[in-house]
Amino acid sequence: MRSYGQYCSIARALDLVGDRWTLLIVRELLQRGPCRFTDLKRGLPGIATNLLSTRLTELTDAALVTSDQARYALTDDGRALEPVLRALGGWGLRYMADERPNDELQAHWLAYAAAWFTADADPSAPPAAIQVVAGDAEIVVMLGDGQVRARPGRADDPDLVIEGRPRTVMGLLTGVIDLPAATRLGIRLRGRRELLDRLG
């Protein structure tokens, strides 16, 4: 990328990660951990292979990514971008209620959203598991020790099951939509609904 030529830390950050696709590649590496070219490509629907290749060498040259036998991983400087992605994703939540039927949804995106943008409002309460189903995307949200963890997949015996359309589920989880509204939008709950209040 062409430098902005400004002695400003925002401009310098954008010199490094302001190119198209770059921050999304960092997102994938943050969520998945070290992974291969093809894994990245699958997690970035729409990217051209030459672009992914170019970006990875740029990120490697900038010392934000290392590659070892075709496995790419973030360096400490690269991992330090997490607060940036959190801030950006937190800001973007307000637009997740829009309908865009053609948008792709991958389960691990839903997982990081649940983990990053919710909190356990009752840290002393016993652990609990919530099964979330939004179309093809299924994740398990685990509450406990004041932490919210999430992973793609199914739980054996969840305390609560939330099922509905992606935007409704996302809105309910992140608090953008309240329960009555979510119900009107067709969400289905089975189990201990009070766990929703615990997701502060």
Place this chain on the structure above:
Amino acid sequence: MRSYGQYCSIARALDLVGDRWTLLIVRELLQRGPCRFTDLKRGLPGIATNLLSTRLTELTDAALVTSDQARYALTDDGRALEPVLRALGGWGLRYMADERPNDELQAHWLAYAAAWFTADADPSAPPAAIQVVAGDAEIVVMLGDGQVRARPGRADDPDLVIEGRPRTVMGLLTGVIDLPAATRLGIRLRGRRELLDRLG
């Protein structure tokens, strides 16, 4: 900008503000408050006038900016990007020690850096003023009430004067460089040096 087509709040955020120059325009509007086309252009050296014009209409269409009689201002959604710029600028600080002689420096960039990336470590101490001089850029940093404020310009009777090259001054202010190193790099101090410790 072409949409990433992903149901992910980071991707949706980048759909809106991921284009070249867009976040820097938001930076200018955040720091300066409402201003005119020409003010923005001066604060964004290197931008083409047609691009600035295009970006402003895009931002207006996205309801992040309003324009009223040729004065542009952020909306609430636009102002909500401040944490994103803080995170990005905070991350970028680590690259500010690089020499890039051709980079432009404007005083208000130094001012927001001082205000955003430092803190008053001794909130109960009486107010104090630091005059910072880095090349042509002169700012006043004001400590008091646990806040750090900064503005371009000169102070009448500063408690401390810091003078040096931009990267040295920036590094010292933000704590990336310590005082002995800054001294070796030619920084000049006059007045109450202990105020530097107060900039936690």
Place this chain on the structure above:
DNA sequence: CCGGATCCCCAGGGATACTG
């Protein structure tokens, strides 16, 4: 001088085919 609009040119991005 301010606030753009227009034009031309080139670099960067997108889609696909191909190779070790």
Place this chain on the structure above:
DNA sequence: CAGTATCCCTGGGGATCCGG
């Protein structure tokens, strides 16, 4: 699987022009 190579096209950079 892990990329390169190629072609095409859009979007950005830079200069100039124009109405108020």
